[in-house]
Amino acid sequence: MMKRWMAVLLWGTACGLAAMSVAAEVRLETRPDGSVVVYNVGPKNPASGRAATETSVNSEGAKRRNAVANHRERWSPFIEEQSRLHGLDPKLVKALIRVESSFDPRAKSKKGAMGLMQLMPATARDLGVTDAFDPQQNVRGGVTYLRRMIDRFGRMELALAAYNAGPEAVARYGGIPPYRETRQYVDRVLSVYLGRPVEVGPLKIAAKPRLVRDRSGRMVMTNQPPG
Numbered sequence: 001m002m003k004r005w006m007a008v009l010l011w012g013t014a015c016g017l018a019a020m021s022v023a024a025e026v027r028l029e030t031r032p033d034g035s036v037v038v039y040n041v042g043p044k045n046p047a048s049g050r051a052a053t054e055t056s057v058n059s060e061g062a063k064r065r066n067a068v069a070n071h072r073e074r075w076s077p078f079i080e081e082q083s084r085l086h087g088l089d090p091k092l093v094k095a096l097i098r099v100e101s102s103f104d105p106r107a108k109s110k111k112g113a114m115g116l117m118q119l120m121p122a123t124a125r126d127l128g129v130t131d132a133f134d135p136q137q138n139v140r141g142g143v144t145y146l147r148r149m150i151d152r153f154g155r156m157e158l159a160l161a162a163y164n165a166g167p168e169a170v171a172r173y174g175g176i177p178p179y180r181e182t183r184q185y186v187d188r189v190l191s192v193y194l195g196r197p198v199e200v201g202p203l204k205i206a207a208k209p210r211l212v213r214d215r216s217g218r219m220v221m222t223n224q225p226p227g
Contacts, residue, residue, distance in 0.1 A: 071103035075116065075135050082139050086147040092156070093143055095193035096163070099185065105135040117142025157200050160186045175204035 115138035127141035149159035
């Protein structure tokens with residue numbers, strides 16, 4: 001009996017709220033335990049009947065997704081051309097761009113990295129990029145730089161770490177630097193590239209090749225660390 005009177009009271013409150021704001025969407029919900037809850041989800045969008053805040057958030061999200069799709073479609077042919085020219089998988093380069101800038105050619109980070117492949121000013125100059133916000137120059141320079149990192153370190157994971165933290169950091173630590181940002185970056189790019197979650201961990205650079213004797217006494221070349 002008490003629950004019934006409480007429901008009537010809450011319903012009256014809901015009606016009062018609706019009268020105070022015609023545009024508000026007031027809802028009455030009976031929970032599994034029998035309690036009744038009244039809540040206001042905010043002013044409606046007259047055209048759709050949805051809450052205005054919900055519509056606004058969805059609209060902004062849709063705009064961002066459309067912008068990413070449009071930029072990706074527009075620059076994909078050039079990205080693929082440059083990737084193949086440098087012997088790289090276009091999917092890898094696109095994964096890197098997706099993580100770096102979401103395919104926004106005007107993107108600029110707080111540290112000053114610019115464009116699709118987020119080139120730092122000094123790196124852009126070294127690569128001959130005069131306008132890092134020009135998509136073609138940016139991709140051409142970024143792909144060239146990624147190719148250099150792969151050639152230097154021999155592993156995709158180490159190359160990505162060098163792209164993010166700089167080759168000196170990878171060389172200094174003998175592998176992926178212990179920077180949270182860099183390790184998350186490598187994992188994110190590879191996850192997008194492979195289409196599944198990836199956690200690389202503290203990958204180390206292989207030792208330089210050297211001659212050693214195997215168990216039979218023969219001289220063999222190996223890059224495995226001693227022991």
